[in-house]
Amino acid sequence: MAASRFDRATVLSLLILYVVWGSTYLVMRFAVEGLPPLLMGAGRFITAGLTVLAFFRWRGEPWPTARQWLYSLPIGICFFVCGNGFVAIAETKIASGVAAVVCAMSPILAAALGPLFGERTTAREWAGLVLGIAGVVVLSRGAEVQENLGAALVLFLAPTAWSIGTLLARRLDLPRGVMASAPQMILGGLVLLAAGLLRGERIVEVPPTKALISWLYLYTFGSLVAFSAYTYLVKHTRTAVALSYAYVNPAVAVLLGVLFGAEALGPHTVFATGLITLATVLMLAAKAPPPAAQGGEGAQGLGARSTS
Numbered sequence: 001m002a003a004s005r006f007d008r009a010t011v012l013s014l015l016i017l018y019v020v021w022g023s024t025y026l027v028m029r030f031a032v033e034g035l036p037p038l039l040m041g042a043g044r045f046i047t048a049g050l051t052v053l054a055f056f057r058w059r060g061e062p063w064p065t066a067r068q069w070l071y072s073l074p075i076g077i078c079f080f081v082c083g084n085g086f087v088a089i090a091e092t093k094i095a096s097g098v099a100a101v102v103c104a105m106s107p108i109l110a111a112a113l114g115p116l117f118g119e120r121t122t123a124r125e126w127a128g129l130v131l132g133i134a135g136v137v138v139l140s141r142g143a144e145v146q147e148n149l150g151a152a153l154v155l156f157l158a159p160t161a162w163s164i165g166t167l168l169a170r171r172l173d174l175p176r177g178v179m180a181s182a183p184q185m186i187l188g189g190l191v192l193l194a195a196g197l198l199r200g201e202r203i204v205e206v207p208p209t210k211a212l213i214s215w216l217y218l219y220t221f222g223s224l225v226a227f228s229a230y231t232y233l234v235k236h237t238r239t240a241v242a243l244s245y246a247y248v249n250p251a252v253a254v255l256l257g258v259l260f261g262a263e264a265l266g267p268h269t270v271f272a273t274g275l276i277t278l279a280t281v282l283m284l285a286a287k288a289p290p291p292a293a294q295g296g297e298g299a300q301g302l303g304a305r306s307t308s
Contacts, residue, residue, distance in 0.1 A: 009232065009236070010232075010233065010236060010237055010241075012229075013229035013230075013232045013233050014229075014233065014241070014244070014245075016225065016226055016229040017226055017229050017230055017233065017245045018245060018248045018249065018252055019252065020221045020222060020225060020226040020229075021222065021226050021245055021249050022100070022245075022248065022249040022250075022251075022252025022253050022256065023252070023253070023256055024218060024222040025087075025091070025096035025097070025099050025100040025103075025253040025256075025257070026096040026097075026253065026256045026257050026260060026261050027214045027217050027218055027222070028087065028088055028091055028096065028214070028218060029091045029095075029096040029257075029261060030210055030211065030214040030261075031088075031211050031214035031215050031218060032088055032091055032092050032211075033208075033210070033211060034207040034208040034210060034211025034212075035203070035207050035211045035215060036196055036201030036202070036203065037085065037088035037089045037091070037092060037196075037201075038085050038088065038089070038192050038193075038195050038196030038199060038201055039192075039193065039196040039197075039201045039202075039203060040088060040211075040215060041080065041084050041085050041088050041189070041192045042189045042190070042192035042193035042196055043189075043215065044189070044215060044218050044219050044223065045080050045084075045185040045186070045188055045189035045192065045223075046185070046186055046189035046190065046193070047189075047219055048185050048219055048223040048224065049181070049182045049183070049184070049185030049186035049188075049189060050182075050186060051224065052178060052179070052181055052182040052185070052224075053179075053182035053183075053186070056177075056178065056179045056182070061175070061176075061177075061179045062175075064174075064175045064179065064182070064183050065173075067173055068173055068174055068175050068183065069183050069187070071172040071173055071174060072174065072180070072183035072184045072187055073187045073191075074165075074168060075165045075168050075169050075172070075174075075184050075188075076183070076184040076185065076186075076187040076188030076189075076191065077161075077165075077187075077188060077191055078161045078162065078164050078165025078168065079161070079162060079165045079184060079188060080184070080185060080188030080189060080191075080192060081161075081188055081191050081192050081195060082157060082158065082161030083158050083159075083161045083162040083165065084158075085192050085195065086154045086155065086157055086158040086161070087099050087103065087155060087158045089151065089154050090151045090152070090154050090155035090158070092151070093148040093151040094144060094145070094148055094151050094152060094155060095144060095257055095261070095263040095264070095269075096253060096256075096257045096261060096263065097250075097253050097254035097255075097256075097257035097258070097261075097263055097265070097269060098139065098142070098144060098145065098155075098269060099155055099253075100249060100250045100252075100253030100254065100257075101135070101139060101250045101253075101254065101269065101272055101273050101276055102136065102139065102155050102156060102158070102159060103158060103159050103162070103250075104159075104246065104247065104249070104250045104276045104277065104280055105132050105135075105136065105159040105276060106159040106162045106163050106166070106246075107163075107243075107246055107280055107283050108125075108128055108129050108132035108276075108279050108280065108283055109129075109132075109159055109160055109162075109163040110162075110163040110166050110167060111125040111128065111129060111283055112125075112126075112129045112163075113163055113164065113167060114167065116167075117167045117168075117170075117171065119167075124282055124283075124285065125282070125283055127282055128279040128280070128282035128283040129279070130279075131275050131276070131278055131279035131282065132275070132276050132279035132280070134275050135271075135272040135273075135274075135275030135276035135279060136156070136272070136276070138268055138271050138272040138275060139268055139269065139272035140152065141268055142266050142268030142269060142272075143266065143268075144264075144266070178227070178231060181227075185223075230242065230245075246280050247277045247280040247281050250273055250276065250277060251273060251277065254269060254273055
């Protein structure tokens, strides 16, 4: 049963979720400064997926069936290739704060695409969609997006892919609980590896220390620690509390980008952040769906979202 009050564990879990998943966008930018974006993600998600698989097998969870591995492939592609991989590519040219604001559109787009998957979209959700689109339009008028239209287009595709992956994950036969993340990350990571090699990405020398530390942070904190905090919140708090990261993370990401990433904070980014955050609050208030991690790190998986 969900907790009716915020105990220390709940507060700590929320702080971890807000700070860690909010920081993954900036840390990803640091990582791709010294690592090829798709190969960086491939190493992260294959390693994280194998870690989760080994841990839950040790705990006695059943091995995913052949059907579950097959169904995990399109979801892994949506979350980790088109979602996280596209964000990593975009962040080679676009500020991490801008990327976080765009990725906050994921729950809004999921509601908009819901009717295609048999879900009803409420009037409040449509209002949230309109606000979210307005935020994206405002953001697209900023100088940084205008100067990097190709990267911006790739970035705008990421939350759409996350949304499709989330909707698919609700309907397909997948392993129960957190174990569902393992085949998604492993298969998504393998596709990322193939895509990176086909794209011409190579690691020909030892990457800079900053990039390696950033990769380790994304794997350890973004993929494992933060998701552990998230699963605790799902079990012990109301859904709205567990999902509150969706509208806190963009503001955290923008702030961290300004303070530690020397990123400019233009009026378009500020206004768009407000519009998309308000839209996300409307979405979560309109309907509390089954909790699904996204972001920076991303939906139904340990690493998506980040975000991340």
